[in-house]
Structure formats: structure tokens, C-alpha cells
Amino acid sequence: MRDAKLEQAMVALQPKLRRFAYGLSGSPDTANELVQCTYERALTRLDQWQPGTRLDSWMYRILQSIWLNQIRAGKVRGAHLDPIEPDTQGCEMPARRLEAGMMLETVQRCMWQLPEEQRAALMLVAVEGLSYKEASAVLDVPVGTLTSRLARARMALSELMGDRDAVTQREVG
Amino acid sequence: MKGYDDGLVMAYVDGELDGRESAEFEKLLQQDTGLQQQVRRLREMNAALGVAFNEAMHGEMPPLRAFAGRRQPPWWERLSDWLVDAGSARWQPMATAALVLVVASGGGGYLLSQGGESAAVVSPAVVVDATLNHTLETQMSGTTVEWQDEQTGLAGTITPVRTFKTEQGKFCREFLERQLIKEQWQEQRGIACREGKEEWQVRARYYL
Known part of the structure; x- marks a missing residue:
């Protein structure tokens, strides 16, 4: 009975897991596949899940480790980043072109230029809303390492975005 | 700055x-x-x-492969979960209502433990109860235990199928019973919850 409820809770996490996977991989297809693999692995390891701890953190962690293994195995190297044509798809864009939709696209594009570990840290804290402690547990690093990755990610992202003030002065949303 | x-x-x-x-x-x-x-x-x-x-x-989520091969819990499993959830005081009237519903729908059969005389399988109750209690208490899921009743000449087996814990922390087990009646094996399933040492209360018996 508890298993059925646990399964329900797991299934309910699919949208969030897909968002995280998309943030990591930059490809909707890869994200979907990552999510599928995450559930497959989670189900074989249900005994490792400790009731009372966050289910989403546990599954983020599985997803993240599958992703890292894929990268290490070279299976997805380069596949998640389309070649960038500087004049149309650059990460940096002139301020006047940062219309809402374009701006969000640009944010994504810049995000995927960050190193893997920084991107994961930023996704977990800024997008998935985990605390530093939770995010550091997902990534299996000390909190200090997490915060320094986070700070570097943010700095790099705002540099990649080019004109800082263009970002700050524009209404977002 | x-x-x-x-x-x-x-x-x-x-x-x-x-x-x-x-x-x-x-x-x-x-x-x-x-x-x-x-x-x-x-x-x-x-x-x-x-x-x-x-x-x-947003957008449609692809069906999850990991759950694809999994069956939906059958109605009797959901019903038994619900009965166990409902607590013992409210259990009997609800179970009776469920019995009426199931019989009226004509699908399968559903027998309550106290409704023995209408059961498809005639149980030599004492032997079965003792074997059941002992089997559920001591045997791993998947292990089959045989029993024989010399007075009636009936024989059968009991196999615990799976174990689960209710939200109240009670351990329950689903089991499979087979009885040899008129040279034919009859099969039914049940769910029993542990009330004490070697004391299992059958919550439901059903055949499919």
C-alpha cells in the first residue's frame, strides 16, 4: 500500500525531473530519456530511499548521476549543444533584441555554456528551489563547494549575457 | 557596489x-x-x-517505461487496502457493502472470512487456520506449505505471496490457498494482517 503511494509521489515528480534534465542536457529528447532512466533506476533501488527524506532530492540525485555517467562515457558529449551561429544564435545579444521570448531563449543558451557542475548547482538552487544543504547532498559535495559553484555560475552567466544592465533593467517574466 | x-x-x-x-x-x-x-x-x-x-x-509527459510493465493494482488489492485503512471498527459494515457490490456486479467472487458456508472452497477451518497462522508467521513469500486434514481427507497448500505494511504499522500478507476438492485444485487468495504472535486475522478471501 505504501508502495502505491510512493509510486504516485514518484510519478508526480516527472515534470520537475524533466525540467532539471532539460536544464542539464539542453535537449528535450535527452531530457525525456534521462527521466525514463531515472525512474528505471529508482525503482530498482527503492530500498535505498529513506522515508521522511525528500523524494525529489533523491531522484534529482539519481538523475544527476546518470547524466554524469553518460557524459563520462562520451555518450552525449556535444550532443546537447547545437553549433552556435554567432550572428543569430549567440549567447550575447544586443540589448534591444532582448524581447521577453528572446531573452529567455538567451538565458537557456547561456546556461548551457556553463561548465556542467556549475549548471547543475544553479538549476537545483535557482530553478528547483532546493536549499544549499539539499542541493549539496544531491551533488554529493560540501556546501562550500556548492556555493562557490553557484557564485561562479552566476558570475559567468551574467558575463555571458553580455550587457549586465540590459538584463537588470528589463522586466522579467 | x-x-x-x-x-x-x-x-x-x-x-x-x-x-x-x-x-x-x-x-x-x-x-x-x-x-x-x-x-x-x-x-x-x-x-x-x-x-x-x-x-x-508543461506539455504532455511521456508515459514512464519503468511503470509500463506494471499492472494496475487489481480491484481486490485496492479494496483490501481501503478496508485495512478504514480501521477495524468500520471494517465489517464496509466489507459487507463491498460484498454486495461485487456480487451484484457479477465479476469474480468475494468471500468474507466469516461467510465460510457460502465459500467455493470448503475449509477444514481449524487445520487451515493453524497452518495459515504458522505459515504467515514463519515463511518467506513464495514458499509453499502443505497441509492435510485426516478427518475430512482434504488437503491443500498455502503460499504467502507478498508482505506489506499498513499506515498504522500493521504487517499484512497476501496469500494463495489451494485445496484439492473432488480431485480438482481450487484456488483462492486472501489477505491477513498480523494481530499478535502467530495470530493472523484474515481480512478478506476472494477467488478470481
């Missing part, structure tokens, strides 16, 4: 400061436009990231 620990600004925006730290930081914030700008920039970046990736949460 400078002079502040970037980590502190970040921790403030990310909600990592406790109440006192946060109040102190806000005091500084009020007096410093540079700091305000830093905070605003970080907030905007968080918001932009959120919006940028939220699209992945």
Missing part, C-alpha cells in the same frame, strides 16, 4: 540567512543602492532562469 561578500548577497537572495542575519542584511540594504542593485540582479536572474526552464514542466 563593492565591499560586500558576494556569498552573503547570494545567501540572502537564496533564502539561506536566518531571521537575525536577514534583518541585519536588510538594514545594510536600505542604505546602499549598489547593494540593492546586486540583489535585484540576482533576483532577476533567478526569475529568468525559472521562466526559461519551466516550459519543460
